[in-house]
Amino acid sequence: MNQLPVLIIVLPLLIAPILLLVRDNRHVYNLSLGVSFLNILLILILFQDVYQNGNILYELGSWKAPIGIRLNADLLSCYFLLLINFMAFICLIAGNKTIKSQVEDDNIHLFYIAWLLCNVGFSGIVLTNDIFNLFVFLEISSLASYFLISQGNYKASSLAAIQYLFIGSIGAVFILFAIGILYVNTGTLNMTDLSNKIGSGSISLSMSLSIAMFLIGVGIKTALFPLHGWLIRTYSYAPSIIVSYFSGTSTKIGIYILLRVFLDIFNSINPLEYYNLAQLILFLSLIGVLLSTLYAIKQNEIKKMLAYSSVAQLSYIIIAIMLLTPDGLTASLIHVFNHSIIKTGLFLVVTILFINNKNVSIDDFSGLGEKYPLLMSAFVILLLGLIGLPLTSGFISKWYLISAILQSDYWYTSGVILITSFMTFFYAWLLIEKIYFSARLNHDASVATSYQLLCVYFLAALTIYLGVDTSLTFGISEQISNNFYSTINQ
């Protein structure tokens, strides 16, 4: 039997306690880097296998599902798995120096342990086929992330971590209740079994309660528009390398849960359509895009600006899902991948340039174009990707998003997308103007190591590559969404 799905979860889980025994900072770093590299190789093999031969099911301890716990690697899982572990690897390479200077010496090994555990949680969420296991992995990743956020060197870091803890726990409790209600109604926790037992037809009252609770819980995790407050605070006060990592992973995991629950488990009753939920969320997200883009323009602090822009981009993804068409799902999956790469790249630049600055304002970028011509051109490429100019991956995702919207019933909302894209251009231009056209100020941007620079260049190159060759993102996203919608229409 193919052991890959379990190894991807368990290898980092094994390395984490070993790191606690090792304790020496250098070895800890090398070990965690090694295991995340190994993980990427394993995921690539698994991806190849799944792409050619279809789903891989793995029964833990050979106990047959639905009684036993089963892992299910399908294309959607592999897509997210690759994204998450790739981001973790890039951020680990780039983060070494910043972690050394931002985190206390005694805590560095704990920091890497928490990072690995967080990644284990994310990988587990996307691989498991058992909904209670999904909750457990969600808690593993959340608990680890509370610790990671609290390690920022701001006074407000602990406060931000505590606030995230409360909000995250509330979200988790909603998800737990929803799972409990599902279990009472169907008597099973296995996702495949659940979706068979829920059946089609009318939705009972308790089932609709479960749906509502899932929606709120997942909404908190994805920073769905009115529930996005925690994201701004955590992104502003967490260690900057963790922000780079989370901007590409943590909210995307929420998107994964949303897709898994509403399009896979509930696919036979399709609750998003049944209650016009999709319409409600769509309009909330539209307001979210508009407001958060406006806020992003208003921010002077770059981390806050990028955080608000993250909320806006996440709203694009959610809008695309809520169109409830195969094209919409394809567009959202493409944007998940592209946005992660772009936003992680942008945050990485901020991370490696301003190790010692606590509040990085837009003015700090003035004149950097002269000082770091290559790094800044990579930064500008990433910014152009964020706006969605042609030849960048952002253009591809916006293109598919708008064409999906035009083909749906909500064609008039495409205006909002265009307006907000233009507004994105506005705040990106503020940065570009500072970088190239402003007199050089006295600033203390730190010198980046060559590894860190390589990571940024790589992400910028990837932004262009994915803007030209869309076989990875579009090809796979289209296949995933066709799989989903063919089962729904049956």
Next chain:
Amino acid sequence: MRHHTIPRIVTKLLIPVILLFGLYVQFHGDFSAGGGFQAGVIFAAGFILYNIIFGLDIGKSILSVNTSKSLMALGVILYLMVGFLGILLGGNFLEYNYLSNTPINGQLLGIFLVELGVGLTVSNVMVLVFYSFNDISEEK
């Protein structure tokens, strides 16, 4: 607590019983109520009681913070190693059937080792939580 004779005597009487009960819950978890989690907590409760009555200095000389952390990690590693053993012997992760000559013996051995790992980790986590609360109050 030096002058409180009654708590000292009662504790001395109780601790062996608590530890023994902890071990009972640990090793009979596969036949009756219990298992690694419950046993770990009971075992740690006995040790924490000892610390409360006789002072942390003696407690930490028996089980220092670093030893406790290592044991905590070792518990998890033991659990995962049993899981990997299943893969090495030709089964799936955490498949105990291959661990011994017959599947039933294998299951017994597997659950025994796994629960031992759980017990080790849980008891040390409880002790570490106790130690770290104490550190907070000492800092003030």
